[in-house]
Amino acid sequence: SQKIEQNSEALNIQEGKTATLTCNYTNYSPAYLQWYRQDPGRGPVFLLLIRENEKEKRKERLKVTFDTTLKQSLFHITASQPADSATYLCALLSGNTPLVFGKGTRLSVIA
């Protein structure tokens, strides 16, 4: 069956460091991969979308990679700040299937 795994439930890093979150998938061939941020008590907020034919996408301090051979996406936040603390969700989409979300990784950036 289709499966999406985000590397860990929680990740703690020091302010200023680069946070790297992992999203692995099996039995799935997504055409698109999206990353969302979710704060407690709020709905997810869209951050980045990357297509299967794109290797890397950047937006300000965010970078996403998409390796369809490894079936993996990496999400990087450079120069992390305490305000980046949140849960980050990856979501996969293929042509005829709806968006499928992973469980998320809770990131804590410690000052």
Next chain:
Amino acid sequence: EAGVAQSPRYKIIEKRQSVAFWCNPISGHATLYWYQQILGQGPKLLIQFQNNGVVDDSQLPKDRFSAERLKGVDSTLKIQPAKLEDSAVYLCASSLDGAPGYEQYFGPGTRLTVT
């Protein structure tokens, strides 16, 4: 631009009771989604509307859940009768179009507790 509005924000009911949630999407967005998010999990799609037609309801427990989107704008999601396992946050989202690549805008959600 106003975001996706949902009400109520919180609801507590007893099992076997019924409950309804309301969503007002961003103006001009053709596609509306209802998700269920259980604590510690990612959102799971329940139903997707394109204007006022259903695109995907394969994961909607149709024996107890129903949804409608009147006139292709507002939408309501109903649970009747509720079970303990329905305790979750119900998220509404909208997008300009349902085609892949269009980002979804989420509302704040309704937290349902079934006792």
